[in-house]
Amino acid sequence: MLAPKRLLALLLTSLLLGVAHADEGMWTFDNLPLKQLRERYGFTPSQDWQTLAKHASLRLAQGCSASFVSANGLVMTNHHCSEPCLTQLSSPTRDYAANGFSAKREEEELKCPDVELNQLNSISDVTMRVNAATAGKLGSDLIKAQRAIASKIETECVGAAGANVRCDVVTLYEGGRYALYKYRRYQDVRLVFAPESAIADFGGDPDNFNFPRYCLDVTFMRAYVDGKPASTEYFKFDKAGPKAGELVFVVGNPGDSQRADSLAQLANLRANFLTPFASYESELRGVLWQYGNESAEHARQSHDERLYTENALKVFMGQLEALNDPDLLRAKEEADDRLRAWVKSDPKRAAKYGDPWSALSTIAQINAEILPRYLMLEEGLGFDTDLFPLARTLVRAPVERNKPDAERLPEYREANLPALQQSTFAAKPIYPEFDATKLAWSLEKLRQVLGADDPLVHKILGTDSPQTVAARLVNGSNLGDVAYRRQLWEGGANAIEASDDPVIKLARLVDPESRRFRKEHEDRVEAVVTKNSQLIAHAKFEREGTANYPDATFTLRLSYGVVKGWDEQGAPVPPFTNFAGLYARATGSAPFKLPQSWIDGKARLNLEAHYNLVSTNDVIGGNSGSPLIDREGHVVGLIFDGNIHSIGGNFIYDSRLNRAIAVDAAAIEESIRNMYGNAVLADELVAG
C-alpha cells in the first residue's frame, strides 16, 4: 500500500528535474497541466471542476488522503489509513480492525480518537516574503529566519479563527517557491464503515505493491461540526466505475518525492537513511512476526504496527533497488552535469549560482557523523514505545510554549497546537507487554548506535538489561491515562519537574542531547540543503521556466492518466480484476483467507463486477485514500497502492511501467450494499 508519511517524512524533499512527459506529474492546484490535458486528451477542466476537486478532497493530517462523498460530511479513505483509529477503538474482546464495523445510523458512529482532516481552502504565494526574510543567511541563522517568517505568516493566516483553521507555509521546488496553504480543520471524525482487514488487505504483504489485486481497501468516516454531520461540498459517486482507456484524475496529497534531487542527495539518502532504516525495519518486522505468532491477542496488538512496518520495508527495499540501479544513477548524474555545465558556461550565471553541487556533496559525510544519533534520540528510534512520544511532547510543550511563537520548534507553534493536543489527549490503548517488548528491543538499538560506553546510555540502562529497564518504564508509567497526561499538560513546567513518572524522567534525561543533535542536523545539513537546492531550483527556473511540477510535499496535487494495464516482462497485465478472481485466488490460509462474511455471501455478489484496477496516474506514498475521479468530477475509484515499479517513482516516473492501483467504485457500492447489507450507506453514496 502507498505508505503513509510517518517515517517517510524524514526523507528529504527536493528539486525539479527535466520536463515531465507522458502522464507524469503531481501538479499543484495553482499550476494545473491545462495545456497537456487539452493537447493529449482534449479536456479542459472548468473552474467549477477545479474548485470542487480542491474542496471535496481531504488530507488526513497524519499521512493519508481522503474525500467527501456526500453532502453530509461522509468521508472515503483507505482501510489502511484508518487502521490506527480501528486499533485504538478496539479491545481484546472487540476487534474492529479484524472484524470490521458498520454503522447504519448516526448514533452508531464511533469517534476516532486521533484523526484530523484538512480541507484545502486557498493557496497563496509567499515566496517574496520568505526570500526577503532569509536573504543572505546561512546555517543556524537561516533556520531561525525561516522559522520566524513561517510563524509570522501562519499566525496572521489563522488570525482569530482558532482551531478550525490550519495554515502551513510549504516549500515548493525545494525553495524555488514558497506557498501558504490554508485549510479548514476537522477533528471530530467518526467511523461509519470498515470491512474486515482480511478483505481490505487480502493478499497481505505478498500482494502489497503487486497487481492483479483483490483488496477492498476502503473505510468511510464522517466529519462532524458542533456535534452534527458537516455540511460539505462533495464528489458524486459513480457506481459504474471507469472504463478501460478512460481519462481519470487522482486528487490527493503525495508525501515526499526526490525526483529533482542531485546525485549527491540521493547518495546521502541511500547511505544514511534507506540503508539503516531497511535494517531497523527488517529487524523490527522479525520481532513483530514472532511476537504475533505467540498468541491471538499478541497478533491483534501488533497487527497495525506489523502492517506499517512491512509496508515501509517494501518501500525502503524498493527505493534501495532503484538507487542501486546503474541506469538510474547514470541518468541522474547526467542531468546534474548538464545543468552544471549550463551554469558554468556563462560567467554571470556562474557568479550567481556558484557550485551548489559541490556543497551538496558534503552532506553525506556530515550526516554519517550526526544522523545515527539524531535518529535514535530525536526521531525516537531508540525508544519504540507509544509512551515516549507522549512524554516528549509533555516535557517540551511548557518549554516551547514559553517562547515567542517565532522561536519555537515548529511543531509547538500556535498554529500546530490543535493537532498536537488532539494527538496527546487521544484515548489510545497501551498494551504493556507489547510496548515493553518494542522498547526493550529499541533500547538495544540505542545502545548499539550510541555505544555501550556512552554516558547517556549508562544513565538510561545503568547496570540493567534493556528488558529490565523497558519493563520498569512501561509498567511504572501512568502516561497511558489521558487524565494524567492532561494534568501534566495543564500543570506546565512545574508539573513536569515534579513528576516521577519514569517515562517523563526518561524524556527529560534525553532532551538536551536530543535537541543538540537536532540543531546540529538543522544547522549543518538542512541549512546546506535548503541553501543549495534553492540555488539549483533558481538555475532551473532560469533555464526551463516553471512549466513543471514541484516534488511532492504532502499537499494537494492533481495527477492525470488513463485506466490501462502494462507489460510485465512481455506478459500483458490487464487493467481490471473482478470478484470472481478474488474467489479463485482465495485459500484457507492468511493472508489469502476470506472473511466468513465473504464465504457466506458469495451468492449475493455480481462476480463479474470490476474489483481493483490500474491506471497510469502518477502517485506515491501519501496518495493512499485519494479519490479517482473522471471528467465529470465523479468518483470512479479509490487509490490505495501503486505497482512495484511505482516505488522507484520516488526518483523517476516511468510511464511504461508505473501504475496506480485503485478499488473500483463498482466494487465499493456492490459490496456495501450486497455483501454487508448496509443499504443506508450505499444509498447515501449513490444519492450524495
Added chain:
Amino acid sequence: MLAPKRLLALLLTSLLLGVAHADEGMWTFDNLPLKQLRERYGFTPSQDWQTLAKHASLRLAQGCSASFVSANGLVMTNHHCSEPCLTQLSSPTRDYAANGFSAKREEEELKCPDVELNQLNSISDVTMRVNAATAGKLGSDLIKAQRAIASKIETECVGAAGANVRCDVVTLYEGGRYALYKYRRYQDVRLVFAPESAIADFGGDPDNFNFPRYCLDVTFMRAYVDGKPASTEYFKFDKAGPKAGELVFVVGNPGDSQRADSLAQLANLRANFLTPFASYESELRGVLWQYGNESAEHARQSHDERLYTENALKVFMGQLEALNDPDLLRAKEEADDRLRAWVKSDPKRAAKYGDPWSALSTIAQINAEILPRYLMLEEGLGFDTDLFPLARTLVRAPVERNKPDAERLPEYREANLPALQQSTFAAKPIYPEFDATKLAWSLEKLRQVLGADDPLVHKILGTDSPQTVAARLVNGSNLGDVAYRRQLWEGGANAIEASDDPVIKLARLVDPESRRFRKEHEDRVEAVVTKNSQLIAHAKFEREGTANYPDATFTLRLSYGVVKGWDEQGAPVPPFTNFAGLYARATGSAPFKLPQSWIDGKARLNLEAHYNLVSTNDVIGGNSGSPLIDREGHVVGLIFDGNIHSIGGNFIYDSRLNRAIAVDAAAIEESIRNMYGNAVLADELVAG
C-alpha cells in the same frame, strides 16, 4: 568477531589493486613479504620458522583458523569457532555453550560431531595446467572445463591416500594464478576446554568489533588419529604474551576479501548481496531475539544462530557503510581508470586485454534478475531449517556420484566427500519448535521473493500457511535420525525415490529449478567474472609484477604487524586491556554479566595481567582462531576479532585505523590455571 565463512563465502573474490603499504597484506606462504620484513623490521624468518608456521597452523574446514599448541595434538581456536560443536554436544539439561567444559584427562574429552581440521602440507603452482584446459572458453564451457581440470588435479593429488588427505585447487589473484593446496585432514577432533559463553563473548553484540575488549574467546580441542592423540608439530606457547610495539604475525586463513575488485563488482556486491542479505539477516535477528526471549530453553536453542546472525549483520552493515563511502568509491573508480588508461594507451595491450571493465559492468543487471531466486533456492535462504541441507545432500549425492568425477558439482567430487559425509552423519540435535519457526519465517521470504503466484511456491505451500507447512515438514521428518540419513545415503537413488520423508520430498521438488538457477548464475555471471577479472589480473601482472598478495581465499596466509593502539577521533586507544578492566566493566546484566566462576574466583587472578590486545595485523573474517606468534615462532596471543574499521578492510586496508584483536597468551594461561584450576591443561600448554 571475525565472521566464519558460511554466508560470507558467497561474496565474490577478486583481484589485486595497487601496491601494499604499511603492515598491509595477507601473504601466501610461497610468496612471503621477506623484503618488507627485512627493511621495516630487520627480521628474516628462517626456513624452519616458515615451515613451523605452515605446519602448526590449521584451518577448521567450516570456516575458522586454529593452531597446534602441543606435541599431543592440542588445538587452540576461538570459542565462537567451537560454538557449533558446543551446541551440538549440549542438551536441555547440559549446556556446554553456556556453562563451559573442562577435561583433565583424555577419557573426558568429547568428540565434536562435525569438526574437520586441515593442516597445510604443500602448495604447488598449477596455473599452466588450468590455463591450458580453459584457454579460449566462455560461459558454461569455461565452467565445465574449470571443474574438469580441478577434479583431475585434485584426484591425482589425493591418489590412494584416501580420507586423510585433502587437495584443493585454489584461484589466486582472481585467476591470475592457480595453486594446489594439499592438506592433512583430521576428522576426529575432541573438545578439551571451553569457558562459559558469558566470558568468551563478554560484551556480546554491543562490544563485537569494538575495543577496549574483555573476551576469553578461546577453546581447546585435540586432534586424534586412530583413537590416539595426534603427534604433531606445534607452536610453543609463551605465557608472557607480547609487548607493546613488538613485531607479531598472524598465521591463519582469511576468508574472502574484495580489495582488487573493480568498481562494477563492488556495485554488484552492494546491490545484489549486501543489501538483501542485510535485510534478511536483520529480520532473522528480530525473530531470533523474540524467540530467545520466550524462555530459557528457547534462548539456549537459538544462541548459536543468534550469535552468528548478529555477527554477520555487523559485517554486512559495515561493508555497506564502506561501499556507500564516497571517498572509497572514488578511490576505486580512479584505480580502475588508471589501469584502463594504461591498457588503452598501447595498441598491443589494448588488443590483448580488451575492455574487461565493460564486461564486468553488466553483471549487476544480470544478477538482479537471477540472484534473488538463486539465493532462495540454491543457497537455501528460503528453507532455513537444519533439515533441508541434509535432505539436499541426500537427494543430490546419488545423482552426482553417478557422474564422472570431473562433471560433478564440486562439493560431490571424491576429494570432497569425506567432509560432506562427516557433516551429513554428524549427530546434531534438532529442535523441532525452533526449526519450524525458522522454516515458517523463511518460507514466507521464499514466497515474497518468488511471488505468491509462482508455480513452485504453489507446489510447496498449496493452500496452507507457511506456519502449517513448516510444522508439517519438521514434525513429519525422520532426518533428525542419523541412522535414517545413513540408510538413505547407502540406499542411493532408489531409497530417495521411495522415501516419503516430507523434507526429502521438498528437496526433490525444488531440485530442478534450484539447479537451473545455479547453472544460470555460473554461466552468465561467474564465467564472466572469471574471464574478465583474469584479464585484469594479467594486465596488472604486466604492469606491476607479482610482488603483492592476492585477495583472501580461505587459505593459509601470513600477516605481519606490531602491537599498537590507534587514535579514535582524537582519543588514543591503548593496545592492552587487563582483568581489572573486565571487573570494572561488568554489570549484573547480560551481555556484561560475569559467570559465577569469575565472580567467585576474582581473588585468584592477577588483575594486572594483560587480557585482550590490538595489533596492526591485517585480518578479516576466517582469521578467527589464528595464532598470534612472535619472531621466535611462539604463540603470544589468539586472534578473535578486528576493530570496527577492519570491516571496511574487506575493500581497503587503512593502517592508521585497521586493527586485529587478540586474547593475550598471558590471559589464557592465567585463567586456565587460576580461574578454572585446570593445571593439567595449563601445564601442557606451557610445556608444549
